[in-house]
Amino acid sequence: MGLDSTPSRYRRIVEEHFTALYGSAFGRLGQVLAVDAAPDGRRAAVLGEIRSAWRDRPDAVLHLVDLDTGATTRLGDGGDVCPQWSPDGTRIAVATGGAARLVDPDTGAGTPAPPVPGVVEYLQWAPDGRQLLLGVHRPAATGGDAAPVVTGTGADEGARGLWIWDTATASVRQLTVTGAVWEASWCGADRIAAIVSDRPTENSWYTATLTLIEVAGGQRIGYRSDRQLALPTGAPDGSAVAFVECWCSDRGVVAGALKLLDPATGTVSDVDTRGVDVTDLRWPNSLWYAGIREPETAVGVVSGTGVDGDPARPAPASTEVAPAAGSRAGEEIWSGTDTIGQFYPAVAPLPGGRFVAVHSSYARPPELAVFDRAAEPRTVLAAGHDGEHRVRDRAGTLSYVDWSAPDGLRIGGFLARPAGTGPHPLVLHVHGGPVLAFRNRWQLGHPLIGLLVAHGYAVLSANPRGSTGRGREYVDRVVGDMGGADAGDLLAGVDAMIERGVTEPGRIGVTGHSYGGFMSCWLVGAHPGRFAAAVAASSVTDWYVQHFASEIGWFDVAFLGATPDTPGGPHFTRSPLSLAHRVRTPTLLFAGADDTGVPPVQSTEFATALAESGTPVEHVRYPNEGHVTRGQRAILDQHARTLDWFARHLPTG
Known part of the structure; x- marks a missing residue:
């Protein structure tokens, strides 16, 4: 199991917990990761997670699911991403192992695309159903295991470009694009809408523009912003491009304002999504969206982007969609305090105003379900099993709670409580980001929560200012002030739980990953004595190191509101390392040895500083892991150490 160095008393407990979660799914379809529905609405291409005991990482495998019967057929061997049905419903395109292929859904037979120089990260069918757009990433050359890695000006940075696969002629050709393409979508048959930056580095993504690329040659900027742009989604007839504008902590973690661009006039209009x-955005005939409105998840369709905006009446191929200037309104067709999608809400439209999605809540294991606005969701494929139900039954209860920050702003979050009246020891759980959010999904997206609750802890998973689901102004409040008022939001949440009898002073712990790891380290230094134990993963503790050694140096400048050369600026005053001498809270630190987003040396620095001050500290660095721990044995080890740390320094008895 790879847990030989883990405290033995918790090794077995964690193994049993995760075996209950995943064990009965070993070797078969488990969690659904992505869904794309066939145009006729009868079947869905599903990307499902398959685990093989605890020896390796789970694999993503293409499956075909009958939406009437739930019958499931495996269509892949692993390494699949981005399944896409052809417009006529006869083929499924998917990227497998970095190469594109077509799959016959009836026979399972596959047809590989001609090779392209790089890794196919995503793909999309053209409206004519003949061509496929391929997003191709050529990583920077490393020269092999024995060769040096060269960085800096003039070094090979790789490339991110677009290719078109003509399936009728079995040929591929590269589109001429100036810059690096991160996401792209057809906008009609002759134009591509793309997110393009000047260079292919992660840092450059933050300043990328929405760019219109002509298939015949040429490109122009369609929209530029001081925020991040993502999810470009073109109308099939080429008359509009939908996209999302927002502050983003990380590429791929997107939640924000919906906008429409008219390619002909350059006019950009806002969409009121209430x-x-x-x-998530989809545009089969009408424009669909999914997203968060704390504490709810919602799905809507934008008026005027189909036949009268009615998804129940699909538009013919010749329908003209001409977005007008000014604001449009989304018609909400479903909302709930439970949620859809996995990491973030996602939707796959069906004919007749229905849709299919992964449906879950804290107490509901993920299920593939069909939603109809006139009826309750109908489960098609239930991933739940007896083991998951045992975990659910020990995970206590979840409720949405809110409280007032010191400046009067309403802050919300989710409280998981064990049985009994309390007070209980409380673990404050801080999400990553800071532009992210907890929502009511299975295990709240973190198996650690159910594990802690099962052992007598209450867990407060807070959404401080900067979190998504509360609109643009709420996110703006953290930009330039990370570690300031947001820290006050979290402390106010702890105080509210004390006032309500959930917990009591002296019995508070804190944990988090990434931004949550930074905040865990920051709070125990800025407020010594408030926390009895801390567990922090992938934590920024030194903003100077973060700026100069991370691949995303743009991030700290934006969210701290200063450059690192500002004398006495927040790169020093907001670094947990600057307060390490004040920390008396026993602290456990995790880091991935290959983390390029938050260099692991920062955890080493903080651990050394705490040890020199005589504060109990442990630092665990996992080989072959990055910013997020993905190896199954490393995940088991991390959870066992966390449970042991809290048991030692924040006991329930």
């Missing part, structure tokens, strides 16, 4: 921060 407070929903949009996380």
Whole structure:
């Protein structure tokens, strides 16, 4: 199991917990990661997670699911991403192992695309159903295991470009694009809408523009912003491009304002989504969106982007969609306090105003379900099993709670409580980002929560200012002030739980990953004595190192509101390392040895500083892991050490 160095008393407990979660799914379809529905709405291409005991990382495998019967057929061997049905419903395109292929859904037979120089990260069918757009990433050359890695000006940075696969002629050709393409979508048959930056580095993505690329040659900027742009989604007839504008902590973690661009005039109009921060866009005939409005998840369709905006009446191929200037309104067709999608809400439209999605809540294991606005969701494929139900039954209860920050702003979050009246020891759980959010999904997206609750802890998973689901102004409040008022939001949440009898002073712990790891280290230094134990993963502790050694140096400048050369600026005053001498809270630190987003040396620095001050500290660095721990044995080890750390320094008895 790879847990030989883990405290033995918790090794077995964690193994049993995760075996209950995943064990009965070993070797078969488990969690659904992505869904794309066939045009006729009868079947869905599903990307499902398959685990093989605890020896390796789970694999993503293409499956075909009958939406009437739930019958499931495996169509892949692993390494699949981005399944896409052809417009006529006869083929499924998918990227497998970095190469594109077509799959016959009836026979399972596959047809590989001609090779391209790089890794196919995503793909999309053209409206004519003959061509496929391929997003291709050529990583920077490393020269092999024995060769040096060269960085800096003039070094090979790789490339991110677009290719078109003509399936009728079995040929591929590269589009001429100036810059690096991160995401792209057809906008009609002759134009591509793309997110393009000047260089292919992660840091450059933050300043990328929405760019219109002509298939015949040429490109122009369609929209530029001081925020991040993502999810370009073109109308099939080429008359509009939908996209999302928002502050983003990380590429791929997108939730924000929905906008429409008219390619002919350059006019950009806002879409009123009634407070929903949009996380997913689809445009079969009408424009669909899914997103978060804390504490709800919602799905809507934009008026005027189909036949009268009615998704129940699909538009013919010749329909003209001409977005007008000014604001449009989304018609909400479903919302709930439970959620859809996995990491963030996602939707796959079906004919007749229905859709299919992964449906879950804290107490509901993920299920593939069909939603109809006139009826309750109908489960098609239930991933739940007896083991998951045992985990659910020990995970206590979840409720949405809110409280007032010191400046009067309303802050919300989710409280998981064990049985009994309390007070209980409380673990404050801080999400990553800071532009992210907890929502009511299975295990709240973190198996650690159910594990802690099962052992007598209450867990407060807070959404401080900067979190998504509360609109643009709420996110703006953290930009330039990270570690300031947001820290006050979290402390106010702890105080509220004390006032309500959930916990009591002296019995508080804190944990988090990434931004949550930074905040865990920051709080124990800025407020010594408030926390009995801390567990922090992938934590920024030194903003100077973060700026100069991370691949995303843009991030700290934006969210701290200063450059590192500012004398006495926040790169020093907001670094947990600057307060390490004040920390008396026993602290456990995790880091991935290959983390390029938050260099692991920062955890080493903080651990050394705490040890020199005589504060109990442990530092665990995992080989072959990056910013997010993905190896199954490393995940088991991390959870066992976390449970042991809290048991030692924040006991339930």
